[in-house]
Amino acid sequence: MPAPITEERNLADRETLLDAAEALFYERGIRSVGMDEVRAASGLPLKRIYRFFATKEDLVVAVLRRRDQRWRASLSAHVEQVAEPRERVLTMFDWLAEWFAEPGFRGCAWINAHGELGSQSPAVLAEVRAHKQAFHDQVAEWVGATGEPVTEPVLLLAEGAIVTAGISGDPAPAAQARAAAARLLGAT
Amino acid sequence: MPAPITEERNLADRETLLDAAEALFYERGIRSVGMDEVRAASGLPLKRIYRFFATKEDLVVAVLRRRDQRWRASLSAHVEQVAEPRERVLTMFDWLAEWFAEPGFRGCAWINAHGELGSQSPAVLAEVRAHKQAFHDQVAEWVGATGEPVTEPVLLLAEGAIVTAGISGDPAPAAQARAAAARLLGAT
DNA sequence: TACAGTAGGGAACGACCGTTCTCGACGTCA
DNA sequence: TGACGTCGAGAACGGTCGTTCCCTACTGTA
Known part of the structure; x- marks a missing residue:
């Protein structure tokens, strides 16, 4: 039925996302970092980011x-x-x-x-x-x-x-x- | 030539503006306070606010x-x-x-x-x-x-x-x- | 090989931001 | 009194934000 995205990959991408967001938020503050920058820095599509975290x-x-x-x-x-x-x-x-x-x-x-x-x-x-x-x-x-x-x-x-x-x-x-x-x- | 706005009033309004902005910024953080809220809280027109402070x-x-x-x-x-x-x-x-x-x-x-x-x-x-x-x-x-x-x-x-x-x-x-x-x- | 369903890329949306502009009202001087 | 210059109120502008949606490509199944 599906398409992939194994569980291991989910976990790894989640870490990648958190790494990117943490670096940006720490360096620049939170409100001045847009979600699109988090997307660019993490390399993940916005859709998957919002599947990991709804907001x-x-x-x-x-x-x-x-x-x-x-x-x-x-x-x-x-x-x-x-x-x-x-x-x-x-x-x-x-x-x-x-x-x-x-x-x-x-x-x-x-x-x-x-x-x-x-x-x-x-x-x-x-x-x-x-x-x-x-x-x-x-x-x-x-x-x-x-x-x-x-x-x-x-x-x-x-x-x-x-x-x-x-x-x-x-x-x-x-x-x-x-x-x-x-x-x-x-x-x- | 002119219209009023005496120098004393300018000084007083400047204090009013700084009072309002300081209270808002301290309570809520800086980026989450819009200039329109500063305007509403100070009671001063946006135009005068930007004459006091250009940005x-x-x-x-x-x-x-x-x-x-x-x-x-x-x-x-x-x-x-x-x-x-x-x-x-x-x-x-x-x-x-x-x-x-x-x-x-x-x-x-x-x-x-x-x-x-x-x-x-x-x-x-x-x-x-x-x-x-x-x-x-x-x-x-x-x-x-x-x-x-x-x-x-x-x-x-x-x-x-x-x-x-x-x-x-x-x-x-x-x-x-x-x-x-x-x-x-x-x-x- | 045809199909179902999801993934990704990116456009789109509505809201709000900082800043500027328009416009009608008004006080001041000739 | 009439014209000028400035004022206040708020609309408008361009940009950005968080979030959602559309559309194409593709994977895995029969």
Whole structure:
């Protein structure tokens, strides 16, 4: 009866689509990227894009969700190579420093999405809050293992470093935040 | 020769326009607010709006610039009521707490503008960076008076508190950042 | 080889955007 | 009073957006 498009190809194309959309949205903001640019960058026909995601908003949410999984997995993988709790927390800031130095770094995709769409799209707002909550819980676990009750300030230093580096283009805030976190965690 | 529109009225209407645009842009983001909504909210004819500012981008920059002056003046006025240097720095976080609790608080207008337009409009990017630089310089002065070399971490705590409170809607990060700053400034 | 049904490319649609233009009303000076 | 110059209101313009539709090509079945 049909015509092809195997299940594997569907999955691969979906990733291609999310890759293209994520890169465009992160670089240029969401509203300034048209669906036709997503089509051109992904190489997929508009019809298939709209079969994957019925609306642009759905695509945005899917991009944020997949980025959240990748971002937190990368952070965890990097940080959990270090066993000692205090060093483990400080290693998070080294990971941030590497991220800040990547070409095209432009701050936190969720903060950016929140500023642009947080009051316009409840779905995007929920996705942003879910990401921040997950990040919070992860950091709370790592900081908790040190026995020092400094989860919140460590988080604020990290968030502050992300936005400051994103705006200035200078990765230095990662090291500054790391040094401050080291002090809050107590001298070794 | 003429018809009226005195100079005083021009100045007053310009403020009315900036008030209306600032409220709309802050609440909803910039790109999702059309010039026709700015017209309706300000009560000014489109023709006069475009005589004040030749493009929407010019209007956005003017909104950010005026907000920067008002925001920093309000912060300074609040903080400089306190003479003792260490307390003065901590008072900044009390001011942040009051700001976070205002109805409609939705984070930092400059961070939001950067995420939405930073890569699209060099003029907006420059305005955002100018604001962050001015804030940095102000905080450096206050922290410098304490003799403790903690300007950068205090700034990161403040920025982190602003974004975290903006996304979560909870003003608690101000107090958490204040407590952390107190520790970094040393016990009294 | 004829057929059914879907895929892809791209035009088309209606809405809205930033910006400009038209036009009738009006205040000001000769 | 009459003519000029500017004003406000809103229509109009060209472009772009998200989304849908049309039409041709093609795959797989009998």
